[in-house]
Amino acid sequence: MTDSNNTEKKPWAGRFNQPTDVFVEAFTQSVSYDKRLADYDIIGSSAHIRMLAKVEVVTKAECEMIIQGLDAIMADIQSDQFKWSIALEDVHMNIEAALVQRIGDVGKKLHTGRSRNDQIATDLRLYLRAEMDDIRLKINALIQVLLTLAASHNETIMPGLTHLQAAQPITFGHHLLAWVAMLQRDQARLQDCRVRVNVLPLGAAALAGTSYPIDRDYVAELLGFDAVMQNSLDAVSDRDFVIEFLACASVMMMHLSRFSEELIFWMTQANGFIDLGDQWCTGSSIMPQKKNPDIPELVRGKTARVYGDLMALLTLMKGQSLAYNRDNQEDKESLFDAIDTVKACLVAYTGLVPTMTVNKTAMYAAAAKGFVTATDLADYLVVQGLPFRDAHEVVGKIVHYAISQDKALSELTLPELQQFSTAISADVFAVLTLEGSIAARDHAGGTAPRQVTKAIERIKKQMASEPEQP
Numbered sequence: 425m426t427d428s429n430n431t432e433k434k435p436w437a438g439r440f441n442q443p444t445d446v447f448v449e450a451f452t453q454s455v456s457y458d459k460r461l462a463d464y465d466i467i468g469s470s471a472h473i474r475m476l477a478k479v480e481v482v483t484k485a486e487c488e489m490i491i492q493g494l495d496a497i498m499a500d501i502q503s504d505q506f507k508w509s510i511a512l513e514d515v516h517m518n519i520e521a522a523l524v525q526r527i528g529d530v531g532k533k534l535h536t537g538r539s540r541n542d543q544i545a546t547d548l549r550l551y552l553r554a555e556m557d558d559i560r561l562k563i564n565a566l567i568q569v570l571l572t573l574a575a576s577h578n579e580t581i582m583p584g585l586t587h588l589q590a591a592q593p594i595t596f597g598h599h600l601l602a603w604v605a606m607l608q609r610d611q612a613r614l615q616d617c618r619v620r621v622n623v624l625p626l627g628a629a630a631l632a633g634t635s636y637p638i639d640r641d642y643v644a645e646l647l648g649f650d651a652v653m654q655n656s657l658d659a660v661s662d663r664d665f666v667i668e669f670l671a672c673a674s675v676m677m678m679h680l681s682r683f684s685e686e687l688i689f690w691m692t693q694a695n696g697f698i699d700l701g702d703q704w705c706t707g708s709s710i711m712p713q714k715k716n717p718d719i720p721e722l723v724r725g726k727t728a729r730v731y732g733d734l735m736a737l738l739t740l741m742k743g744q745s746l747a748y749n750r751d752n753q754e755d756k757e758s759l760f761d762a763i764d765t766v767k768a769c770l771v772a773y774t775g776l777v778p779t780m781t782v783n784k785t786a787m788y789a790a791a792a793k794g795f796v797t798a799t800d801l802a803d804y805l806v807v808q809g810l811p812f813r814d815a816h817e818v819v820g821k822i823v824h825y826a827i828s829q830d831k832a833l834s835e836l837t838l839p840e841l842q843q844f845s846t847a848i849s850a851d852v853f854a855v856l857t858l859e860g861s862i863a864a865r866d867h868a869g870g871t872a873p874r875q876v877t878k879a880i881e882r883i884k885k886q887m888a889s890e891p892e893q894p
């Protein structure tokens with residue numbers, strides 16, 4: 425519950441004679457959304473007070489009281505008993521006020537040697553680190569369902585497209601593994617970004633550091649940060665890590681959006697390659713026959729908002745002088761929105777993919793139509809001794825002829841083929857079949873069924889060797 429009244433005493437009220445205008449309170453508050461950071465705010469505060477006790481700025485007894493108070497507040501928040509107040513502006517001041525109310529004046533010692541500026545930067549990094557680790561697991565789950573589907577379609581033949589035109593036959597499993605490769609890069613990007621998220625700003629205080637004999641390495645160790653930020657001005661004003669994450673999220677959404685586009689295309693009546701489970705589709709209020717791929721469409725649509733979140737942060741930061749400015753408060757809703765969106769879309773796809781049914785006959789028929797073994801025929805002629813450019817020319821003429829006869833390449837007779845090149849003999853028909861074409865691409869990264877199976881094994885091994893927590 426968030427209360428709105430301006431009777432609460434603000435921690436910064438000392439310098440002011442007049443109470444804050446009610447509009448200003450509503451305009452400046454962030455608690456309605458930054459309360460999402462509460463757990464991390466408390467974890468950060470507990471580490472801070474432990475450090476202050478270690479360097480003897482507060483006593484052990486004071487530290488214990490404060491930690492107990494913070495733990496009780498966390499329990500209240502988690503059980504929804506905590507009363508949030510807009511008059512107390514943000515998550516930090518709400519928790520601090522509750523602490524003082526609960527344990528008395530000793531609670532006022534928590535904010536020694538610290539500012540909300542380094543506090544919010546710390547909260548945000550702790551929060552984002554946890555969310556990134558969760559996103560990584562969610563990508564893993566999606567990769568798993570794609571691998572399962574790919575394994576059962578290592579021999580399923582479909583037309584591979586360029587320019588949306590039939591190009592060469594491929595296996596459906598191979599196509600799905602292209603999606604997996606995109607998701608694996610998304611994970612690698614997040615891992616790299618995590619290195620720059622996982623650095624401690626606390627200790628920078630407002631901007632210049634603090635006069636207390638603080639031990640920042642100890643705080644970093646308590647909070648699991650790999651290092652401390654080396655410049656106090658940078659520590660409080662840097663939001664590169666949010667921008668980097670949003671860039672990673674944008675690329676990931678671009679991938680999910682491309683998957684969406686393909687699913688929607690495969691599900692059209694014209695293609696009929698796949699169907700999606702009834703539970704994962706919706707209908708039309710006017711056209712009784714409709715079954716629409718709304719989930720992929722929404723994922724494609726939601727990509728736009730994540731790009732918007734990235735643009736918001738880039739624009740937010742571009743005009744800011746060092747160090748902290750209140751503008752930074754506007755970083756949170758974009759970040760939260762992107763995280764919620766990315767997670768929901770990954771969950772959506774992990775649920776949707778296993779409901780997919782594949783119409784192998786339709787895929788095969790479409791592949792058989794588009795002269796997709798023309799490259800194989802050219803390669804055959806090269807083996808017989810023709811330079812590739814000449815072979816390309818000969819096959820172009822054969823395709824032109826086949827179109828005029830309304831025949832597929834494999835339906836042409838040997839004498840028909842031999843009109844175009846005497847290098848062609850009866851063994852040509854082996855390379856003109858779809859099966860022959862895919863089986864021939866039997867090298868690492870190729871579409872042959874054997875390679876699809878090998879690639880799945882390799883990816884599974886890679887995933888098994890990755891640590892659960894980075």
Ligand code: ARG
Pocket residue numbers: 454458514540541544748750752753754
């Ligand atoms: N709510 C603020 C934010 O999100 C916390 C830091 C406020 N600092 C300040 N000097 N007003 O950025």
